[in-house]
Amino acid sequence: MDDMTKMRELRADAPTPDRTRLVPGRQRLLGAAQQGSARRMRLDWRVTAAGGAATVVTIAVTVALLVGGDGPERGVQPAGPDLRSATVLLEQAAEAVSQQPDLHPRDGQWVYLKTAQCRSGASDAEPDAKPEVSEEWVQYDSPVREDDKDGDTEPSQRRLYRLLASLPDDPAEIRKQAADMFPMGKDTGLTREQAETFALLATLDEAYPVHPQGMAKLYRALAADPGVEVVPHLVKDPMGHDAIAIYPDLGSEAVQRREYLLDPDTFQYRGNQSVAVRDYEEKYEDGSSAGRSHKKGEVTYCEMKTTQSLVDRDGEKP
Amino acid sequence: MGEPPTDDALVIQESLERPEMFARLYDRHAAEIHRYVMRRLGDSHADDITAQTFLIAFRNRARYDVARASARPWLYGIAGNLIGSHRRSEVRALRALARTGVDPVAESWSERADERVTAEASQQALAGAIAALPGKDRHVLLLVAWADFTYQECADALGVPVGTVRSRLNRARRKMRKALGADPTLVSDYNGAVTHG
Numbered sequence: 001m002d003d004m005t006k007m008r009e010l011r012a013d014a015p016t017p018d019r020t021r022l023v024p025g026r027q028r029l030l031g032a033a034q035q036g037s038a039r040r041m042r043l044d045w046r047v048t049a050a051g052g053a054a055t056v057v058t059i060a061v062t063v064a065l066l067v068g069g070d071g072p073e074r075g076v077q078p079a080g081p082d083l084r085s086a087t088v089l090l091e092q093a094a095e096a097v098s099q100q101p102d103l104h105p106r107d108g109q110w111v112y113l114k115t116a117q118c119r120s121g122a123s124d125a126e127p128d129a130k131p132e133v134s135e136e137w138v139q140y141d142s143p144v145r146e147d148d149k150d151g152d153t154e155p156s157q158r159r160l161y162r163l164l165a166s167l168p169d170d171p172a173e174i175r176k177q178a179a180d181m182f183p184m185g186k187d188t189g190l191t192r193e194q195a196e197t198f199a200l201l202a203t204l205d206e207a208y209p210v211h212p213q214g215m216a217k218l219y220r221a222l223a224a225d226p227g228v229e230v231v232p233h234l235v236k237d238p239m240g241h242d243a244i245a246i247y248p249d250l251g252s253e254a255v256q257r258r259e260y261l262l263d264p265d266t267f268q269y270r271g272n273q274s275v276a277v278r279d280y281e282e283k284y285e286d287g288s289s290a291g292r293s294h295k296k297g298e299v300t301y302c303e304m305k306t307t308q309s310l311v312d313r314d315g316e317k318p
Numbered sequence: 319m320g321e322p323p324t325d326d327a328l329v330i331q332e333s334l335e336r337p338e339m340f341a342r343l344y345d346r347h348a349a350e351i352h353r354y355v356m357r358r359l360g361d362s363h364a365d366d367i368t369a370q371t372f373l374i375a376f377r378n379r380a381r382y383d384v385a386r387a388s389a390r391p392w393l394y395g396i397a398g399n400l401i402g403s404h405r406r407s408e409v410r411a412l413r414a415l416a417r418t419g420v421d422p423v424a425e426s427w428s429e430r431a432d433e434r435v436t437a438e439a440s441q442q443a444l445a446g447a448i449a450a451l452p453g454k455d456r457h458v459l460l461l462v463a464w465a466d467f468t469y470q471e472c473a474d475a476l477g478v479p480v481g482t483v484r485s486r487l488n489r490a491r492r493k494m495r496k497a498l499g500a501d502p503t504l505v506s507d508y509n510g511a512v513t514h515g
Contacts (some may be wrong), residue, residue: 003494007463010441014357016428017364022348025369029344032376033337136366144403154374314406 031301070078073259079243081264086230090223091246093267098216100266103209103310110314111157111208116305117300118238131238131302138313140209155181160207162212174221178203197227197248201260204269208308220268222246237261238273238302255280256300271304326389330382340376341391351397353467358401359408360426371397391474394465398457398475406468416446440498447497451490452483458483459490 082088116131138157139145145156155163163181167174178199184190190198200222207215222228231245244267245259257277261270281293294300309318319338326343333340348368356364374396382392401408415421419437437445448456461467461475472483480498 003491003498003500004463006440006444006498007459007494010463011357011421011424013424013427014353016349017352017356021365022344022352022368025348025365025372028369029372029376030338030341033340034335034374057352060347136364137404142356142403144399146397 001024004247013145036277057096071306079215081234081262081267083230083232083234083244086228087223089230090246093244094216094219094223094265097219098212100210100212100215100268102212105140105158105161105209105310107141108312110138110311110316111210112309112311112316112318113138113208113234113305116239116271116304116306118273118302131304135305136261137316139312139314140310148214155206157206157208160203161209161211161214163203164211164218167214167217169217171221171224174217175200176222178218193227194248197222197225200225201248201258204260205272208305209310210268226274231259233263234264235259237304238299239304239306241270256294261304269305271302271306273302273304274300276300320437325387327382327384327387328378330389331384333376333379337376340372340379343375343393344372347390347393351393355401356427357423357464358460359404360411360427361425363401363404363407367397369402369469370400373399386474390465391467391471392477394461395475396478398461402453402457405453410493412445416442416449443497443499444494447493451493452475455486455490458486459494462487508514 008020084091101132112135114133114135116133140156140161142156145154146159159181163177167177175196179196182199182202184195184198200218203218204222205219210257227249229247229249232245234242235245237243242264243261244264245261247257247259250257255276255278256274258272258274260272263270276294276296276298278296279294307318311318326346329339329342333343351371352364352368355367357368371393377395382389386392411422415423415437419439419442421437448459451459457476458472461472467475469480469483469487472487473480476483
């Protein structure tokens with residue numbers, strides 16, 4: 001028998017998925033289309049801002065997720081986070097992270113990543129479902145992510161570690177280098193400053209393992225960025241823990257904002273969430289309803305990195 | 319041939335302005351990408367790699383070459399890269415099939431243990447030969463055999479010249495024939511591949 005016929009017979013009974021099985025993937029894609037990208041979005045300001053441009057009513061100044069008053073109860077840290085200004089807070093964070101140990105990653109290692117994702121309306125059957133927990137192993141020196149010719153610009157963890165390790169002190173230069181690592185497509189509608197701020201935040205989101213002094217420089221560059229704000233109180237993250245929330249200011253037309261959450265004790269990055277800053281209904285650009293509405297304070301998306309750890313082998317747990 | 323208003327390139331172009339349009343591409347191609355991933359890596363990777371394929375495609379849609387009406391090669395190329403990052407797991411399963419006749423990948427979609435089918439000897443031999451191929455040759459072989467790609471579509475998917483596809487496929491097929499006990503020199507151009515599409 002012909003070899004190609006034999007080849008075709010191999011695993012020929014692989015099933016075609018039914019529609020329901022493909023629904024979560026479609027939702028992930030729609031989530032990316034509607035609010036940026038599900039995970040590693042380079043365009044989220046544009047899409048987020050565009051989504052809210054149709055109906056501008058009032059500017060929301062608070063988020064419903066605030067946790068009034070239980071900051072002081074934490075009490076144990078000698079100097080808690082100073083949430084009065086993003087600059088002060090991020091300078092404080094820079095100092096703290098610079099003291100953390102360097103994990104000295106080696107080629108051939110893997111990053112164990114446990115995430116919890118939430119998506120508002122991901123399932124009609126379970127609108128208030130808990131965050132979906134998943135585990136993955138990411139190759140530290142992934143050749144796929146270091147292949148510059150495959151059309152995907154997602155950097156490997158090694159490239160991000162090296163970027164942090166080699167950052168200069170000058171915030172302007174840091175911004176430029178981050179923007180080179182996370183290039184935005186053309187016609188994003190963002191100013192150069194916004195694109196650079198986004199690249200800084202993308203680096204914060206993606207980099208693990210972290211080079212401590214490099215991360216401190218990244219925080220200082222964020223501290224120097226007038227486009228970055230801090231929520232003036234601790235928020236509850238989707239896992240129910242207190243967190244510091246910093247966010248890029250998207251202007252008064254945005255209906256939601258992407259909050260980058262830091263641990264209030266260690267200032268380490270924990271994940272991000274998108275929060276509706278006022279009541280709004282999702283609409284397509286022709287004005288027709290997309291069939292979903294959101295209340296102010298609602299978390300419309302989150303991805304928390306609940307565990308990150310360096311391991312020696314694919315599939316190994318820390 | 320796709321009709322102009324419905325071809326993938328137009329959908330991708332429109333999605334630059336209306337990102338949610340990209341879901342149409344998903345509706346057209348996700349099922350076959352899913353099955354292809356399933357066939358290469360098994361049930362546990364299919365959902366995630368399919369979803370990731372479309373997310374990566376979505377992020378990179380501004381760079382799509384709109385002269386290419388069908389997005390299949392592009393999507394398979396992205397999926398192939400993601401599959402490639404599980405290379406060791408793929409090879410491990412193929413070797414297990416070669417050694418024991420039981421295919422861990424096929425088992426992943428069989429619902430009951432009593433459905434277990436032991437592969438015939440020729441399939442075991444093929445699995446061993448596929449496991450031994452360089453990753454690039456394996457991609458070409460499986461795109462042609464399992465996704466019915468033409469040489470040109472393979473070239474588009476992998477970003478290599480058609481001649482490279484031809485030589486990789488010929489090299490891979492020689493090894494398949496050798497594994498099957500046939501005369502490895504009898505490989506001609508694969509007509510199924512050149513006439514398809």
